[in-house]
Amino acid sequence: xxxxxxxxxxxxxxxxxxxxxxxxxxxxxxxxxxxxxxxxxxxxxxxxxxxxxxxxxxxxxxxxxxxxxxxxxxxxxxxxxxxxxxxxxxxxxxxxxxxxxxxxxxxxxxxxxxx
Amino acid sequence: xxxxxxxxxxxxxxxxxxxxxxxxxxxxxxxxxxxxxxxxxxxxxxxxxxxxxxxxxxxxxxxxxxxxxxxxxxxxxxxxxxxxxxxxxxxxxxxxxxxxxxxxxxxxxxxxxxxx
Numbered sequence: 289x290x291x292x293x294x295x296x297x298x299x300x301x302x303x304x305x306x307x308x309x310x311x312x313x314x315x316x317x318x319x320x321x322x323x324x325x326x327x328x329x330x331x332x333x334x335x336x337x338x339x340x341x342x343x344x345x346x347x348x349x350x351x352x353x354x355x356x357x358x359x360x361x362x363x364x365x366x367x368x369x370x371x372x373x374x375x376x377x378x379x380x381x382x383x384x385x386x387x388x389x390x391x392x393x394x395x396x397x398x399x400x401x402x403x
Numbered sequence: 404x405x406x407x408x409x410x411x412x413x414x415x416x417x418x419x420x421x422x423x424x425x426x427x428x429x430x431x432x433x434x435x436x437x438x439x440x441x442x443x444x445x446x447x448x449x450x451x452x453x454x455x456x457x458x459x460x461x462x463x464x465x466x467x468x469x470x471x472x473x474x475x476x477x478x479x480x481x482x483x484x485x486x487x488x489x490x491x492x493x494x495x496x497x498x499x500x501x502x503x504x505x506x507x508x509x510x511x512x513x514x515x516x517x518x519x
Contacts, residue, residue: 292445322507331407331493331510332446377445381506389497389506390461391436393445 290315294378294394301368301401309363309397311352311378319380321345321354321361322391326375335363335376368401375399405430407511409494414516416481416488424479424514426494433498435477436508439463440491449492452477481516489518 295310313321320339324332336345341356350365361378378394407428416422428435434453438446448461452471466485471477477496481488492515495508 324510329513331409331512332495333510334507337507389434390448390451391446391495391508393447395443395445 290319290380290382290392292378292380292392292394294376294397296395297375297398299397299399301399303370303401303403304367305401307363307365307368307372307399309376309378309399311361311363311394313359313361313378313380315359315380315382315392317382319382320389321352322379322381323350323352323361323363324377324379324393326377326396328374332377368399370401370403373399373401407494407496407509409492409511409514411514412512414514416516416518418518419483421480421482422516424481424492424494424516426477426479426511427475428477428494428496428509428511429475430496430498430509431474432496432509433474434496434506435471436495436497437461437467437469437477437479438493438495440493440513446493449479488516491515 291314322337323335325335326332336347338345338354344353352363375396375398377396379391381389410425436451437449450469452458468480493513494511497506497508
């Protein structure tokens with residue numbers, strides 16, 4: 289079955305530091321890949337997505353490239369801010385019964401950015 | 404504004420009681436989903452519905468029930484048979500069952516259920 293593995297947290301960085309959160313996946317076929325962000329006490333918000341190999345998703349300074357050869361979708365940001373402190377989830381979308389899609393999530397990586 | 408609403412935000416229940424969590428969306432989405440979030444485990448799919456009057460079990464459906472009588476609404480009942488119901492519950496929706504596997508899922512703000 290499908291699975292997503294992402295690096296464990298918590299990750300603590302100083303403001304303006306470079307961020308990488310690793311994500312690798314196992315899937316049949318050609319899934320779409322997503323990064324979601326969750327701020328404390330809230331639901332998930334889509335941060336970025338990529339639907340095919342070599343696509344780069346980007347939003348708010350975050351980037352991730354769909355690497356089929358390494359089955360990876362690492363999240364990066366060149367300069368983090370305190371406001372980026374949140375939990376980040378990597379996810380893939382695969383087909384389910386009836387033609388819909390199901391998200392399989394990683395366990396989440398907590399990021400804390402300090403001044 | 405279009406979006407997904409979940410109520411209540413916090414819910415407390417005594418052991419042995421059933422409780423229903425509300426989820427409403429005004430995005431005109433066909434598909435709706437319920438996930439459970441536990442610390443360190445990510446999100447797990449409980450039930451999903453791709454069209455009105457139809458729903459399917461997800462990975463952890465035991466002890467839960469759902470209904471989909473209206474396109475906008477997908478309530479989740481946590482029954483007394485659910486052995487460990489204390490968790491954060493998230494509802495989501497997406498635009499279509501037949502739209503391929505790239506349809507973004509939009510999430511509600513969640514309901515935190517605590518069993519006393």
